[in-house]
Amino acid sequence: MFNVIEDKVKVEIKVTNLDSDTISYYLPKIVPGTYQNNNYGKYVEDFQALDKEGNVLYTQKFGDNRWKINNVQKLDRITYLVNDTFDTENSHSIFSPTGSNILKNKSFVLNLYAFVGYFSGLKESKYKLFVKHPTSLEASTSAIEIIPEKSLENINYDMDFFVFKRYAEVADSPIMYSEPDQVTFTVNGIEILLSVYSPNKIHRAARLMPQMERMIRAQRNFLGEINATKKYSILLYLSSTKKEDAHGFGALEHNASTVVVLPESLSHKKLNEALTDIVSHEFFHIVTPLTIHSEEIHDFDYNNPKMSEHIWLYEGTTEYFSLLFQISQGLITKEDFFERLHDKIKVSKTFDDTVSFTEMSKNILVNPYLKDYRNVYEKGALISMCLDIIMREKSDGAYGILDLIKNLSAEFGIDTPFKDNELFKTIQELSYKEINDFLENHVIQGQPINYEFYFDKVGVKYGVLNEKSSYFLHEQEPFVKGSENTKEIQFESNGNFNSFLNNIGIKAGDILLNINNKAYNIKNIYDLFGDSNEWKIGDDITFRIKRDGQEMTLKSNVVEPTVEKSILEQNTSATLQQKKLFKSWIND
Secondary structure, three states, rough: OOOEOOOEEEEEOOOOOOOOOOEEEEOOOOOOOOOOOOOHHHHHHEEEOOOOOOOOOOOOEEEEOOOEEHHHHHOOOEEEEEEEOOHHHOOOOOOOOOOOEOOOOOEEEEEEOOOEEEOOOOOOOOOEEEEEEEEEEEEEOOEOOOOOEEOOOOOOOEEEEEEEEOOOHHHOOOOOEOOOOOEEEEEOEEEEEEEOOOOOOOOOHHHHHHHHHHHHHHHHHHOOOOOOEEEEEEEEEEOOOOOOOOOEEEEEEEEOEEEEEEEOOOOOOHHHHHHHHHHHHHHHHHOOOOOOOOOHOOOOOOOOOOOOOOOOHHHHHHHHHHHHHHHHHHOOHHHHHHHHHHHHHHHHOOOOOOOOOHHHHHOOOOOHHHHHHHHHHHHHHHHHHHHHHHHHOOOOOOOHHHHHHHHHHHHHOOOOOHHHHHHHHHHHHOOHHHHHHHHHHHHHOOOOOOHHHHHOOEEEEEEEEEEEOOOEOOEEOOOOEEEOOOOEEEEEOOOOHHHHHHHHHHOHHHHHHEEEEEEEHHHHHHHHHHHHHHOOOOOOOEEEEOOOOOEEEEEOOOOOEEEEEEEEEOOOOHHHHHHHHHHHHOOO
C-alpha cells in the first residue's frame, strides 16, 4: 500500500513446501454474508508466478478467479496488482461494504478477500500477512497485530504483521487504514473499536461514541451470557458521494467486526440513527452465524458455494433481535416498535408470500429466488417474531427465541457447525412441537402467515380498516399526476388505488383521456377533483383510457371510494393472560 501504482495495490504471495507439479490460485467468487457472485478476480491485473531468480513461470487463467501455475517445485512467489471497486461502481454491482477502496495516502478499505486468495487444497494453511503502509495511516481491525515494525529502510512507511490460522480468518478480517480517528471502549468484557474515515472531517469518532456505547451496552444486556467475541470493530467509511466514491450504503458483517459505508453528508442525528439500525443488526451476527452456523458456512466454498437452507435464521433472527432489543432496553417506544413491525409486514407482502424460505435459501444465488433475497430481512424477521410468541405462550412467558438461541449456542458453537437438514429436529428438541409445525408450514412449505392470529396471543390488534377517500385523492396524496411533457394525466405507478378506481379496473400507469365524454389533461386536471364531487353513488360512469399505447373503455357504476388501512396497536381490551405474555415478550 505504500507504492500505489495507478490506483492499484501490489500484492506478493510467497510460498514454501509445495510438492505438486501444478497448482491453482483463486480469488473468491463469493464470500460469506453476501448473496451474489462478485468475482473478485476481475480486479486482478498483471498476475505473475516467479521462481527465486525472478524468472516467470507459465500460468493459465481460467474464468475470472482462477490461475493455474505449472512447475510448482520452482515457484517462489506470485505477484499481481489489485484494483479497487469503490471508484468504478457504475460498472459493476458489488455492494460498497463488500468491496474495496484505494485512496493513496488517505484511506484504504481492505476486505482482504479482495486482495488475498488461496491455493487449491490449502485453505486450511496458516497465513502470515505483512502490510506496508504510510506512517501517517493507522490500521483499524479486530485482527491481532503480532509484530508492528518500524521500517529501517525508509522512515516514510511502517510494516504491520498479522497471522491467520486459515483462509477463512483472512476473509473474515477487514482492515481500514486511515489517519487515526479511533475510540475504544469496553462493554461487558468486549473491547469495542470505533474507527471513522470522514474525508472532510465532518464526523468524528469521539462524537459518535456515546450513542454506539449506549446501543452496544443495551445489546449486551439483552444477550446476557452469550459472549462470542472479546473484540469488535466498527469500521465506518463515510463517502463523499462523488462519482468515483462509494454509493452502496449499508454494512457487511464479519465475526468480530463490521464494515459500514454511509454518506458523509448525513447530519449527526441522522448518522447516529443509521448507525444504530445498521450496527445493531451486524453486531447480533456474533450470535448467528458466528456461534450458530451450518457446515456450508463453516467450510465455505468461495468459488463453488453450497448455500445453507437457513438464511431465515442468520438474517431473519438477527434482524428481529435488532428490533426486539431496542424495545426491551427502552431505546424505542412501543409505537415505534409496532410501526417497524407493521412496515415489515407491508414490505414482505410485496414479495411472493408463498415462497419456501428453505428452498429460497438453498438457491439464493439464482433467479427466481435471488429477487426475493431482501425478504429475509422482512418476512424472515417476522418468522422469528412468531416463533418467539409461540414459545412465550407455551411456556407461560418464561421461554422465548433468545432462550432458544442461547441453547442452540450451547449445543453447537463456533467450532461445531450443525447439519443443515437436522436443525429443525434440534430446534424441536429444545422447544416445542408447535415450533416444528410452524417451521414446516411457513418456512419449508411457504404457507402465508396469519399475523393477526399470533399478535392476538400477546394482546396486540392487527387488521385492516376501510377509510373513506376522495375519488382521486386520499390524505392529500393524489392517485393521478400530470406530465409536463405530454400534457397527459397518468395514474400513479404504485397501483395503490381506492375501491372506486379498483372497481372500474384502473391499472398502474394508465393514462386518463376522458370521463363520460369530458376530456381531461394537465390544463384542466383540477376539474377532475371538482367534477367528481358531483357524482352520485350508483351513477353510470365511463372512463376512456390509454394502456400500453392502446385506447380502451372502462364502464361501471360509482361506488363509495375507500382505501384499506392496516393497523397494529395494543388492544385496550386484552385479557390478563395476553397482558402477561406481552410483558414477557418485550420485557415491558
